[in-house]
Amino acid sequence: MVGVRNAYDGSPIIGPFNGHNKSVWSVAFSPDGTRFASCSKDHTIKVWNTQDGTLVGEPFRGHTDEVTSVAFSPDGRFITSGSADKTVRIWHANNGVPVVGPFIGHTKLVRSVAFSPDGTQVVSGSEDTTIQLWNTRDGTVALDPIKGHTATVWSVVFSPDGTRIASSSADCTIQIWNAQNGSLIIGPLTGHAREISFVAFSPDGARLVSCSWDHTIRIWSSEHGTLVAGPLEGHTNAISSVAFSPDGTRVVSSSTDETIRIWNAVASKPMLDQLNGHIDGISSIVSARSGAYIASCSRAIYVWDSQNFIYFSGPFEGHTDFVRSVALSPDGKQLVSGSDDSTVRVWDVNKSTLLAGPFTDHSEAVNSVAFSPDGAYIASGSSDQTVCVRSLSENTLISSPFKGHTNVVLSIAFSPNGTYIASGSYDCTVHVWDIRNGTPANSPFLGHTSGVMSVAFSPCNQYVASGSEDRTIRVWDPQNGTLITDPFAGHTDTVKSVAFSPNGAYIVSSSYDHTVRVWHTRSGTVAAGPFFGHSDMVTSADFLPDGIRVVSGSWDSTIRIWDLSDIPGIPSTSERSPARSSYSTCPTMPSEWIIKSDGWITDQNGNVLFWAPSEVIRCLLAPHCSSIISRYGTIEVDMSSALFGERWKQCYASVL
Template sequence: MEKTTFGPFKGHTDGILCLAYSPDGAFLATGSDDNMIRIWETSTGLQNGEVLKGHTSHIHAIDYSPDGQHLVSGSHDHSIRVWDTNTHQTIMGPLKCHNLVHSVKYSPDGAFIASGDHDGLKLWAAHTGNSVATYVHPRRINSVSFSPSGEHVATACRDRFIRIFTLNVSGLELSREISGHTSSVTSIQYSPDGSVIASASEDYTISLWNSHSGERIRDPLHHNGGHEWIWAIDISRIDSLASGAEDGIICIWDLQCEDTITKRLFGHDGRVRAVKFTPDSTRLVSGGDDETIRVWDVQSGASLQVWNPHDRPVVALSISSDGSRLASGSGPYGSYYSTTRVWDVNSYEAIGGPLQHDYSVLSVCLSPDGSKVLSGSDVGAVRLWDISRGEQDFIFKHEEPAKSVQFSLDGSRFLSASEGGRVCVWSASTRELHRTMHHGSSVGSAAFSPDGISIMSGTKKGDARLWDVSSGSLLLPQVECHAVHSCQN
């Protein structure tokens, strides 16, 4: 199928490190190496408003608030900022961290921002920017995930452990420590109903755990013989799990049946870096080192579409909440040129032109309405793009790579987290920095809670924190566990 493009539209001057859809899918946010965030309108591919400026180093993470009004970004400048997605101004921050911020996420309720850095996990009050809790980890935090209810946070650590924390008035309470992997745990995710936790590890396995008891539900899943690193996992709403590995093979698992691989998808030449189910669970989108994006029919395993939009490895994918739009970001880390693109999931046609960066995109996130996109790059740039205009509305530059960017679920705020140890929360409407939460080391990931009130963050050194977005204060004391690379609302 011939692709329709609008542009190209110039944007980032460095690589895109992260991207995030707004909750309504109308916007895609990208964070870049150029220290800026741009938001794009997914309907047109044009940049929305001004560039989000403020970070002084690479932006590694961005995330939208649940209402889509704010965007949080994390950067290598050791700070987190919260932006107003309408004004593109910083409304909170910089929230100072003690190390490079790798990930930021709003909690499902939007009350907290979670950030991950080299020190561990941090939790911020989303409305204040106050540091609520910190949990120092013995090793780097690779991934953090909020439970759908927002009551628990799970972390995946380089020390081979999974830790589950309960959020309460006294702080982050370590409720369970799960062992079983024999090497670094690289990725973690709750199932949509919160009953199961899936984890992937450098021991070449995927494990499924009862989120309440911590018991392994079944024997480890060995991806294609158990000799390949697993780079990406995603869980559908119908109890299927997709895994992408070093060998380029994607496996789809039936979580209700013991050790059952229902499909093996062949097509990628090289490692699969990202996999995402559409919200209706009928299709799977994948991206990899072969520079292609592929769409698969989950039931038949048939390849529905293949295209090469970036001329670079595809390292990040984000699907809007209504399933109509797909955002992709290219890299890999350290690349001197990369782009963010937005696609119509049904027609596979491009929405707008390539949003260009000079360095790797580490994270992307679409706004809830799909009109803007956040990006974070390995030179610390957090950018907010208006997709309809293909222009950036806002840019902020962390001093260090921006590992994670995310909109809150309501789209009112977004966050960014950097290797510099800062998680920043921004107003999505004003683009003003709302709050900056500071870690002691690099933040690997951060996420908003579903209500946008809090943020969970984690670091590579194993420090997990829960923050109040309004005050920037810690809602829970510092929690020590494992390195955080990813947080999820």
């Protein structure tokens, strides 16, 4: 069926029209808007009157297989079509008489066709991974096939000035080509996680919109290849088509979720900065010791400005599976990543480009990576039960893989002097290795009763901390493996991450219990927290270099920055004013409150304060949380006039 709807309110104007007897693959309006063409799996093309839905002439017949794409010429006189019969044809729009064709050259199904703005050429994209440019006068090829995509070319389109051709592919990339000689101008543009089904230029040619089977829409600068809006989310299934409105202010999309949606295509830069963020749960987060950046990873890797907590660079594209760990070099200029794809890669932080790798030293997932203090080496720990250390200058392992663990290696950390590496494993042990020869520096540290999820050296080389699935944190003497104090107890689920403060006096931990806590290193007592705010397990936490802020990443896809400056007993390495929040201006709002997983916000005694939906909870500022990095933005509720406790009765005033 085919129908026409109002672009402002979505109401049906006319239709649905029944005419094709099989699925309709593509529709296109004539330039004057009085007609539209449709093509179908039934091998035919039909032209309809947009006023009354009547057919204009007979169905166009000639293709010997399903017709996959149609487009009008700029003057509305002709229609071009592409088909599963591997050909392209041009027809008279009024009567369906073939004008020229079939154009033969593709070796597989033709997915997309489009006229050039002057009508002299037609471009086509095919499952044979190529793009062909044809002369409409006689059907001859204007250029050799344009090659660059590695999978089906789903969509092709000319820029409004005719100088460029954009293409999207099942290889998850967009490429922009010179229409005169077929050379690549921009791309490949990456970001979509699945096949990109359609691309379209804005009327002024400055932007390019794309849609994908990953359920999202993205808007790009066609001049620079940068993302300027999105990903726009809302569809619940693959998006099949997308287009700009004639004034360029809106985007319309259609999806296999059986909906059509209209989006605002105009957004300011600050709004776009706020919308950057992870789509998937965050597995690792780390602060650069230089103080400039924060790095985080999920399926994608991003780097953030740690002063303003805004997007800096990324996503870093290359890994073919989930990224488990990232680390920044001491100068903050390089980033190392480890992934479930069993590889380690080194990246340029500023350019988001690959510097070295992929290194395939491991045979299974890489769960943890680290830079040496001088930046000369990278270490990695893997599910293959080994630890590897690689020299970046020599591009080789400095010794055989370190073997000793009897289960998956989950975490590694260099000592501050760079001579040792600590590792934690599902075998419940902590090992300390001499990196010069890969031998254990002493016996395994025994004590945890379940997997060791995280290890960290203190800045002065004096301690090794470990966090475990047994819900405890332990601090060890690295020389002999003895405990400094009793295990730290308080978390109610797996301790996923531990990190020392810059002065070594404190340890921050994150847990599957959705909380972040700060502990005194020597005594194991709680110095701050638990901090409630994340709506899912907190997978990673680290101190910022000033020592009074903590950054955490969660499976809820958000990053939170916690301010410790107003907590007694925690000294600062820099002068900072406590973060101010409207929560503190409400006389009846407790200074500390807890966000529950069901959306209820309570005080520390469990008394209910208010409720918020899950989409609000994940971006809601909480006590001590000064900033959130999230693609969902940040929400702060104005509590200045809120009425809690005994004062709730004042919310109603009788008019009698």
